[in-house]
Amino acid sequence: MSALSIGLLYGFVTLVVMFSGMPIAFALGAVASVFMYFFMPASSLDTVTQNVYEEMASITLLSIPLFIMKGAAIGRSSAGRDLYSAIHAWLHRVPGGLGIANVFACALFAAMAGSSPATCSAIGSAGIPEMRKRGYSPGFAAGIIAAGGTLGILLPPSITMILYAVAAEQSLGRLFLAGIGPGLLLVLMFAGYAVYRARAEYSEAKRVYEGGGAKSAYLEDEHFTLSEKVSMLPRVLPFIVLLIGVMIALYGGYATPSETAGLGGLLALVLIAIVYRIWKPKDVAPILGATIRESTMLLMIIGMSLLYSYVMSYLQISQNAAQWVVDLHLSKWLLLAMILGMVIVLGFFLPPVSIILMTAPIILPPLKAAGFDLIWFGVVMTIVMEMGLIHPPVGLNIFVIKNIAPDIPLRDVIVGVMPFVALMFVAVFLLCVFPQIATTFPDMVMGAGK
Numbered sequence: 147m148s149a150l151s152i153g154l155l156y157g158f159v160t161l162v163v164m165f166s167g168m169p170i171a172f173a174l175g176a177v178a179s180v181f182m183y184f185f186m187p188a189s190s191l192d193t194v195t196q197n198v199y200e201e202m203a204s205i206t207l208l209s210i211p212l213f214i215m216k217g218a219a220i221g222r223s224s225a226g227r228d229l230y231s232a233i234h235a236w237l238h239r240v241p242g243g244l245g246i247a248n249v250f251a252c253a254l255f256a257a258m259a260g261s262s263p264a265t266c267s268a269i270g271s272a273g274i275p276e277m278r279k280r281g282y283s284p285g286f287a288a289g290i291i292a293a294g295g296t297l298g299i300l301l302p303p304s305i306t307m308i309l310y311a312v313a314a315e316q317s318l319g320r321l322f323l324a325g326i327g328p329g330l331l332l333v334l335m336f337a338g339y340a341v342y343r344a345r346a347e348y349s350e351a352k353r354v355y356e357g358g359g360a361k362s363a364y365l366e367d368e369h370f371t372l373s374e375k376v377s378m379l380p381r382v383l384p385f386i387v388l389l390i391g392v393m394i395a396l397y398g399g400y401a402t403p404s405e406t407a408g409l410g411g412l413l414a415l416v417l418i419a420i421v422y423r424i425w426k427p428k429d430v431a432p433i434l435g436a437t438i439r440e441s442t443m444l445l446m447i448i449g450m451s452l453l454y455s456y457v458m459s460y461l462q463i464s465q466n467a468a469q470w471v472v473d474l475h476l477s478k479w480l481l482l483a484m485i486l487g488m489v490i491v492l493g494f495f496l497p498p499v500s501i502i503l504m505t506a507p508i509i510l511p512p513l514k515a516a517g518f519d520l521i522w523f524g525v526v527m528t529i530v531m532e533m534g535l536i537h538p539p540v541g542l543n544i545f546v547i548k549n550i551a552p553d554i555p556l557r558d559v560i561v562g563v564m565p566f567v568a569l570m571f572v573a574v575f576l577l578c579v580f581p582q583i584a585t586t587f588p589d590m591v592m593g594a595g596k
Contacts, residue, residue: 212407226268242344252294266295289562451503464507493534
């Protein structure tokens, strides 16, 4: 068979197996093994275990379960609720302050946990009921949390970015730094929309009330004394200090990403023991259990995805596909648009982890040949994959929200997140026009081109 025929067959079989409902890790591993049997030397099957081990024997990947443990320790304590409550108390006088509080809480929690579903669950379980109690429409409340949760894969430490750094053979430190500027941009855009939407809903509630309708909770005046505000800080500050300490250790060159992850995970366990008295074996067991389950699932996907990519490379599928894209002689921006469009479509069905590991061998060589900075592209691709977390038909964060607030109709959740998807498109456009949003910070800290 020709390389083209093998490549088309490889892609077709992959889609069939995935749509059969088989878990992603096993689907990728099964397809790779079958093609190894039929199209590679017979001895290659004897090296499956060795190949998977060698692909995963990366010190960078070691940081993933450690960051997951850090996120599980924070997510399964009351840290998320306390963080949200403190920000809300200090911002309640700002128009749309409750929405802004949720966006900021999501951003801070995402930076501590590195996981979008964990951020949605931790902040949403407290934020959605509070917003609805104060008059926010269900769809708007759900949209804020779902979109805010996506920041978990953009703001460092991001597990998705760790995988991209490994796949693209780029500096993880630079990639983490490159995510900060765009992350802050999205936070400001989300907060700005929250103010706009809250004002519109407040005006509508006021119009209805003045017309003789029911008085919305939007119109109730809420007040926090200074002592109440200050009393909320002691439980939050240790985790902020943890976040700052981890960032200083990583970017100050005091520790490698894996060492930083280990330090962060250990300190998170110490903090929840001190602040929330979570130290008994029966209290810590759920945290460690969740860490093991999520780490095992993720590392299985990584291992099988890397085996899948290895078979693609051996059969010259990825090289020929990349060469085909180059031979189209597209302009660099049309090439970028085509690749991002493909990522958006894949986001309908696949999680970011699989998208990165499956597409990297194909899309990165043409992008590099076209002159794109792969660190910059990693940030852009991450934002595009963020959209996949909140747009149908899969939208993982949408289903996390449905689990938190099952009484909110799915249609309302989807309508609520669509403005945030549009804001992400705007952010991608701004990054294309002003790449310095992503590149300036890493250049300042680590030097240009290093």
